[in-house]
Amino acid sequence: MYGPCTEPDRWFRGHNIADTENWIFLGDFNFYRSISDRNRPGGNIQDTLIFNDAIGHLGLVELPLKGRAFTWSNMQSEPLLEQPDWFFTSVNWTVSYPNTQVIPLAKITSDHIPCKVVIDTKIPRASIFRFENFWAEMSSFQDIVQDSWMQHTHQTDAASVLSTKFKRLRYSLKNWSKQFSNMKTFIANCNTVILHLDALEELRTLYNPEHNLRNILKTHLAALLRSRTTYWKNRYTENRIKFGDECTKFFHAMATITFRKNTIMQLQNDQGVWIQDHESKAGIIWNALRNRMGVTEMPTMLYNLQSLFCTT
Numbered sequence: 001m002y003g004p005c006t007e008p009d010r011w012f013r014g015h016n017i018a019d020t021e022n023w024i025f026l027g028d029f030n031f032y033r034s035i036s037d038r039n040r041p042g043g044n045i046q047d048t049l050i051f052n053d054a055i056g057h058l059g060l061v062e063l064p065l066k067g068r069a070f071t072w073s074n075m076q077s078e079p080l081l082e083q084p085d086w087f088f089t090s091v092n093w094t095v096s097y098p099n100t101q102v103i104p105l106a107k108i109t110s111d112h113i114p115c116k117v118v119i120d121t122k123i124p125r126a127s128i129f130r131f132e133n134f135w136a137e138m139s140s141f142q143d144i145v146q147d148s149w150m151q152h153t154h155q156t157d158a159a160s161v162l163s164t165k166f167k168r169l170r171y172s173l174k175n176w177s178k179q180f181s182n183m184k185t186f187i188a189n190c191n192t193v194i195l196h197l198d199a200l201e202e203l204r205t206l207y208n209p210e211h212n213l214r215n216i217l218k219t220h221l222a223a224l225l226r227s228r229t230t231y232w233k234n235r236y237t238e239n240r241i242k243f244g245d246e247c248t249k250f251f252h253a254m255a256t257i258t259f260r261k262n263t264i265m266q267l268q269n270d271q272g273v274w275i276q277d278h279e280s281k282a283g284i285i286w287n288a289l290r291n292r293m294g295v296t297e298m299p300t301m302l303y304n305l306q307s308l309f310c311t312t
Contacts, residue, residue: 013054022097023090025060028072028112030084033062039070039081061094063087063117066263068104071113085112097121101263129170134227135177148172183228190221 017023031051032043055062065071070081087102094100099120104113135141148169155161197214200206206214266276267284275281 013057015058017058017090020092021090022093023060024093024100024117025088026063026086026117028084029086031086032083033086037070037083039079055088058088059091060088061091063089063100063102065102065104065115067266068113071104071115073111075111085115087115087117129174131173132177135173137223137227140176144172144176145169183224187221187224187228190217190224193217194221 012025015023029051032038032048033052033055034048035041035043035045037043065083065085065087070083071085072082073079089097089100097119099118101118103116103118105116148171149165151168153161153164155164194214194217197206197210197217200210264281266274267281268274269280269284275284
């Protein structure tokens with residue numbers, strides 16, 4: 001294949017990235033990923049196809065640039081705007097540093113917009129309640145739901161009873177689910193004990209309690225791995241993966257990519273100040289929604305809830 005980017009493409013495509021290595025590529029590539037990466041018609045489609053083919057060959061993940069559509073200008077009165085600057089990481093980097101973001105800065109002297117790559121290992125979690133599908137597979141799930149739902153309430157009308165029961169159930173499930181917050185540690189501990197028992201079996205025959213313990217741990221570990229896969233699969237709506245395939249690392253990476261694309265980097269409050277921390281941005285959005293929707297002082301029930309829910 002010939003063209004202006006043939007040699008750079010061979011150099012870029014020729015990298016050998018292991019699945020367990022953390023790589024980041026960034027800088028002025030001088031290539032586009034699509035025709036929308038410039039404000040005027042033009043560009044070399046062949047170069048675009050070659051560039052995207054190299055990215056796909058290496059399995060790289062793009063870091064989105066928030067707040068800017070272009071990173072270069074020819075600084076004319078009617079400027080030509082382009083995005084030749086790109087930021088990519090390996091899939092393993094996405095898992096190791098999920099909250100890696102690219103923040104544009106003010107352009108002062110250069111014709112390129114300076115960008116800052118912020119690297120963090122944690123993604124801020126929302127405080128909203130989220131039901132996890134794998135909970136239903138846990139042996140104690142049914143007991144938690146039944147105990148919470150059957151508790152007596154002091155309300156008299158059906159709507160208040162139903163609302164109270166759901167709030168109580170949400171509270172009970174949130175407390176119950178805290179035991180799964182250290183799932184990664186549980187998986188590591190199970191693997192360690194099984195490894196020790198396997199090593200011991202090479203020296204002597206396992207006693208019955210040891211043999212039974214290993215079987216129990218293997219069953220428990222399989223359940224934890226299924227739960228972890230379900231957890232990350234729910235956070236990425238990709239249905240082309242073969243059912244039953246583990247692919248936990250893939251779903252983890254794709255869920256992180258979805259988070260990056262949907263992330264709001266900063267919001268401006270009523271005083272004109274740009275806010276960047278997670279809690280303050282959530283407060284601005286909540287206040288804007290509340291002011292727009294308003295508050296109903298005297299709500300009216302438009303359907304017969306009593307026919308749908310029995311208070312006895």
